[in-house]
Amino acid sequence: MYKFIIFIHVISAILSIGPFFVLFPVLNRMKGKSGDLLDSHIEVFQAAIRIVKxxxxxxxVSxxxxxxxxxWAWSTSWIVMTIVIMVSSIVFLAKAFKPNIRQFNAGVIDSHTLIFKLHxxxxxxxILLLIMLWFMVVKPNIW
Structure with a gap:
């Protein structure tokens, strides 16, 4: 059962970071677009965020x-650091994407600013996820 849980954990790690690399071409295609075309790219962006969440x-859970x-003890240094980074990434995910898209939809920011902020x-x-991944793989003994 342990090996199966590791497999699920690795797959979910891939799915939690992989879609972000797909977003770079989407962001590039958003440049200079407006209307329905821009809205469709934003929907793709939001779908990728949902997959990541x-x-x-x-x-x-895994x-x-x-x-x-x-x-493993909860006080193990690499576990504590992974949890700190994970909580940081959850807060970051909640504040980095949806509010910017809402501001764009409300007309507070233009598409150029939106693309810059999303990028x-x-x-x-x-970077946050790679740091967390490093802690999970290397398991450094910090204290």
Whole structure:
């Protein structure tokens, strides 16, 4: 059962970061677009965010099961750091994408600003996830 949970954990990790790499071409296609075409690209962007969120749920549950099955203590340094990064990424995910899209839809920001903010947020989120992935794979003993 442990190997199956690891498999599920790895697949959910891939699904929680992979869609963000697909968003770079979408963001490039959004440049200079308006109307329905821009709206369709934003819908693709939002769908990718939904996939990432749901994969994150599976990632957390499978991670907890792996900790339980592997007898890891919650106070282990790499687990604490992974949780800190995970909570940070959840807060970041909630504040980085949907509010910017809402501001665009409300006419507060233009499409150029929206694309810039989304592009920057995608990179920041990828960096957060890669740091979290590093903690999970390397399992450094920090304290």
């Amino acid at each position: 749901h994969a994150g749920h599976v990632l957390v 991670g907890i099961l792996l900790m339980w099955q592997g007898n 920057r947020s995608v990179w920041l989120y990828i």
